[in-house]
Structures are given as structure tokens and as C-alpha cells.
């Protein structure tokens with residue numbers, strides 16, 4: 001394998017001979033390149049690719065790394081290389097060793113399902129205390145946060161609901177509220193047990209607990225892996241650490257990360273974890289990389305400046321290997337439409353006159369919701385685009401309807417899937433669905449369920465309801481047929497249910513589901529994999545329900561991404577949207593230093609995606625409103641200080657500023673109406 005295109009520090013990291021390594025380095029310094037080269041290097045040294053496991057935070061990142069390793073090697077040398085998310089990896093282990101982990105015939109459920117179960121437990125109740133109201137979503141959130149961070153319920157409540165206050169009054173309140181929450185969380189656990197559900201966190205916990213406590217389990221699994229390569233190590237939370245921990249005894253851990261890019265603390269990640277790598281992992285070393293290959297120096301200057309303003313010492317100063325380029329631009333706009341016009345015009349100009357492709361443009365926003373005017377403007381201007389980070393294909397309602405039918409065949413005790421499936425049909429409301437579900441749960445097998453459905457639901461769609469389930473049950477070994485066949489039966493009903501956007505949007509998703517299904521041999525595997533992460537289809541292009549060109553043949557498209565989904569991406573031209581006071585950092589985070597600093601890292605991730613041109617847009621009105629007040633996390637109202645805005649104090653020479661005036665202002669009418677003469681213009685002679 002050719003190592004000549006790596007610099008000497010990268011080479012040292014790639015050819016590392018010791019036991020465990022953490023590569024801790026800044027943005028664009030080649031961490032991804034290093035992990036790719038490491039995998040290729042190990043294979044070229046004779047390591048079986050099947051014994052290398054790469055772990056990433058998204059499926060997209062995993063498949064990109066795998067493809068790039070393959071491109072580094074000859075022929076099919078890297079054929080069996082594994083790359084997956086933590087959840088998908090645990091799922092593979094659970095599927096491969098169902099007895100070892102005790103998870104035979106369990107069904108994996110997603111966040112929506114978790115909330116549905118919690119709703120079943122709560123009934124119409126929610127936890128209320130003074131003006132605090134916690135509904136099913138909030139309860140699941142607390143439950144998951146506590147498990148991911150390994151914090152006690154009291155500490156979780158304090159952190160999530162009381163801004164981490166520890167005064168007497170708060171302690172009293174927590175004492176009162178905790179038992180109410182505990183009862184419901186225990187009810188949720190009981191339901192999971194009865195119905196054989198595994199939520200996302202269970203998958204990790206089951207594997208982590210077994211491997212940590214059981215040497216026999218470690219022995220069984222150790223035959224599977226020699227090297228575990230972890231990307232974005234700074235985003236691992238205590239639960240993921242627990243999962244990785246037993247592997248230091250079994251194989252080599254090789255991790256890459258950047259503490260300044262840690263943006264997942266809301267999921268329990270703690271960037272300081274990477275600092276304790278050496279203490280936690282015996283026989284480990286930490287290497288650094290310091291040269292940035294992605295961006296020109298001007299882009300790094302503003303990114304470095306942003307980090308320097310932080311009270312946290314990152315000790316990072318990115319230096320560009322590529323040298324100087326153009327200065328980043330701040331574009332002051334009146335509103336989102338003006339912002340969208342500016343971006344569209346710039347892209348069209350680059351595409352038509354400057355020899356750039358659409359792919360050379362990356363648009364980064366805090367939320368996908370904020371980009372709606374932009375998306376509308378792109379559609380109007382026929383600019384092809386895809387979105388990363390919105391609602392995913394498998395999370396859309398019509399797909400979940402069909403998957404509910406697949407789920408009941410996979411696990412006939414799947415209560416929420418029965419509820420969803422039955423409610424699709426005419427004449428079956430929530431109450432009837434609950435009654436039927438109760439009966440179905442008593443049946444011994446799915447065949448008994450089918451017979452029961454045929455005998456009981458005679459009215460309306462009765463026969464079809466059973467036929468769909470029967471079709472799937474008969475085609476357990478041919479999943480494409482199961483999907484296509486059941487779609488054929490359900491189409492009329494679904495077309496009616498989703499009549500508003502059936503033809504132009506939803507209908508076309510079902511053939512895609514069929515093609516996806518073809519890749520799996522068992523129903524359980526298919527359902528779980530799709531439930532876990534489904535941002536890409538088989539061609540690795542995004543299949544997002546809200547992307548207007550999601551099945552476009554044209555692969556040259558602009559990417560509109562949330563910043564959280566933009567990890568690892570890079571682009572010639574980057575637009576970072578709405579870096580305005582109150583938006584960056586969001587006024588909700590003010591007063592909480594940890595949250596403000598996480599927001600700073602989010603902006604840092606966004607800025608460091610740009611290779612040659614960085615545009616930062618901001619709203620003029622919010623600049624003028626700088627002195628207005630803001631409502632904080634704890635409900636307090638405080639005047640907004642200019643220095644709470646991340647770009648406050650930015651040295652003038654670091655950016656070029658322009659206020660867009662080239663956009664036509666909407667013509668304004670005069671105040672007093674004129675009189676008109678309707679008898680003019682006609683000559684009656």
C-alpha cells in the first residue's frame with residue numbers, strides 16, 4: 001500500500017504498532033483519511049478484513065469510509081470489511097449470537113414506538129408539578145438520557161428539568177416529582193419486557209453488560225474482531241464507552257476524534273472523555289495531527305478566532321497547508337427569502353460561469369425547518385438538491401404503516417405494531433384497534449392471528465386485513481415479494497388515507513422499500529436495520545421523504561444539511577445560514593455555559609467544512625435587536641448583551657461584509673387611494 005501521499009505524522013499513525021491509539025486532531029487534518037488508510041494498511045499487512053470493524057455515527061459515514069478503503073486497495077481485497085453505526089453493530093452481534101445475549105425473537109423499536117409505549121403506560125396522564133408538565137416524549141427523553149450518561153434518575157431530573165440547580169428548594173421539588181416519574185418509567189420497562197421490545201439503548205446495553213461481566217462472552221466475540229476503528233470519538237457517550245471497554249481486552253482499539261467538534265452533549269456525549277483515553281485504556285497512546293489540508297488560511301483564521309474566544313482551552317491553531325485564498329464573506333440580509341435569492345444566484349452563477357458543479361456547494365443550517373424558503377427557491381430556480389438530517393424515509397407515516405404489518409409477522413406480540421396496522425383500515429378507530437389487539441395478543445401463532453382476523457373482522461376491509469398478513473407470512477424468505485405483495489393489497493386504502501400527496505410523493509416510496517427489502521434475508525434483520533438508520537438507499541443516495549428530488553437520476557446536486565449531519569463533509573463553497581444574534585448561540589442556551597460552548601463548537605464545525613469560499617449569512621433585523629431582551633432556559637428574562645453573540649468583536653479584516661441591496665424590494669403602494677373613471681377609454685361616437 002502506498003503511504004507516500006500521507007504526511008509523516010499521518011504515516012506514523014497509520015503504521016502504529018502498539019496496542020491502542022487515539023488520534024486527537026483538529027478539523028481537516030486528515031483524521032478520516034488516517035482511519036481509511038489504517039484499514040487499508042492493516043489489510044495490506046495481511047489482517048483479515050472481516051476482522052476489522054469500523055464504527056461511525058451515521059450509515060452514510062460508514063459506507064463512505066468503506067468505499068474509500070476499497071478504492072485504496074486492489075480488486076476485492078477489502079470485500080468483507082465491516083462498517084456500521086454503534087447500533088447497527090450491536091444489532092449484528094445480537095442477531096449472530098441470540099443465545100449469548102438472550103435476545104431471541106425480540107423486536108427493535110424506534111423513538112416513535114417508545115413514545116407510543118409510554119403513552120400506553122401513561123394513559124391520559126402526564127407528570128405535572130407546579131408549572132412543569134412532562135408528557136410521554138419527555139419521559140422517554142429522561143429515561144434515555146439517564147441510561148446513556150449513566151446518571152441517576154435524580155441527577156437526570158436535576159439536569160434536564162431544573163437547570164442543574166442543587167439548592168434546598170430544588171432538592172425538595174425533585175424529591176416530590178421523582179416517584180411520579182419512576183412509576184411511569186418502570187411501567188415502560190415492564191411493557192418492553194412483556195412485549196419483547198428492545199429500544200435503541202437496550203441494544204447497546206445488552207451487549208455492553210454481557211461483554212463486561214462475562215469472560216465466556218468475550219471469548220466467543222473475540223474470534224470475530226482483531227481491530228476496532230472508531231470515528232468521531234469525541235461524540236461517544238458513557239454508554240458507548242462501556243460498550244468499547246471490553247474490547248480493549250479482546251482486540252486493538254484505534255480511535256480518531258476532535259474535542260473542538262463535540263456537538264452531541266444532548267445525547268450524553270462528553271468531549272472531555274477523549275482527554276481521559278490514556279487513563280481508561282491500558283497500553284494506549286495519543287497522537288496528534290496539526291496540518292489542515294481542507295481550507296485556505298482565511299477560513300481557518302476565522303475558525304481559530306472563534307475557538308480562541310471560548311473559555312475552554314482547546315489548544316488548537318489550524319494552519320493551512322494550502323495557503324491563502326479569499327476572505328470569508330458575511331452577507332447581511334433582510335429576511336430568509338432574500339438570503340435564499342442570494343444563495344440561488346451565487347450557485348447559478350458559479351454553475352453557469354465559473355465551471356463549478358452543484359455538488360461544490362454545501363448549505364449548512366441549524367435546523368432543516370429553517371431551510372424551507374431556500375428549498376422553495378431552489379425548486380423555483382430548478383437547482384437540484386438533497387437534504388441531510390430531516391425526517392427519514394422510514395420515519396414517514398405511510399412507510400411506517402406498511403412496516404407495522406411486517407412487524408407483526410416478525411413478532412406477533414408486537415402490540416404497538418398491531419395497533420398501528422389495524423388503525424389503517426376503514427371503520428377501525430383507536431378503541432376497536434385496542435380491543436382487537438388485546439385478542440390478537442392471546443393467539444398462539446401468527447397463523448392463529450390470521451384465522452382470528454378472518455373470522456372476526458367481517459365488515460369492510462376484513463378479508464384484506466388478514467390477506468396482507470398472510471402474504472407477508474408466506475413470503476418471509478422473499479422479502480421483496482412480501483413488500484410488493486402486501487403493497488398491492490394495501491394500495492387502495494393507503495392511497496385514500498394519504499390522498500393529498502399520494503400520487504406525487506408517497507406512492508413512489510413503496511417500490512424503493514421493495515428494493516431495499518431485497519438486500520435482507522430475514523424479516524427481523526430488515527425491520528431492525530431500517531428502523532436504525534436509513535438515510536441512504538442501496539445506491540447510497542439519500543432517500544429522504546422530504547427531499548423533492550430524492551429519486552433523481554442526476555447525482556450532481558447541492559447538499560442542504562443540518563450542521564449536526566454535516567460531520568465529515570467538505571465542500572468548495574459553503575454557506576452557513578443565519579449566524580445572527582439570538583440564533584448563534586440560541587437565546588435558549590444563554591446562561592448555561594456548557595450549552596453556549598457546545599453551540600460555539602457547532603458553528604466551528606460549520607465553518608471548517610469550507611475549502612475555498614465561506615459565506616455566512618445573518619439577519620439585519622436581529623443585529624438591530626441586539627439590545628432587546630431574551631427569555632432564558634430557566635424562564636428568566638434578561639437583556640441580550642452584544643458579547644453573547646459569537647461574531648461580536650470579530651476583527652474587521654477577517655471578513656468582507658455586504659448588505660444585499662440588489663434584491664428588488666416589493667413596490668409599495670401610496671397611502672391615499674386615487675379616483676378612477678370607468679367611463680374613460682371608450683369613444684361612443
Ligand SMILES: Nc1ncnc2c1ncn2[C@@H]1O[C@H](COP(=O)(O)OP(=O)(O)OP(=O)(O)O)[C@@H](O)[C@H]1O
Pocket residue numbers: 005006007010025026027028029030031032033034258261292293294567568569570608
Ligand atoms: N496528506 C494529505 N495530503 C493531501 N490531502 C490530504 C492529506 N490529508 C488529508 N487530506 C485532505 O484534507 C481534507 C480533510 O481530510 P479529512 O476529511 O480526513 O480530515 P478530518 O480530520 O477527518 O476532518 P474533519 O474532522 O473536519 O471532518 C480531505 O479532502 C483530505 O483528502
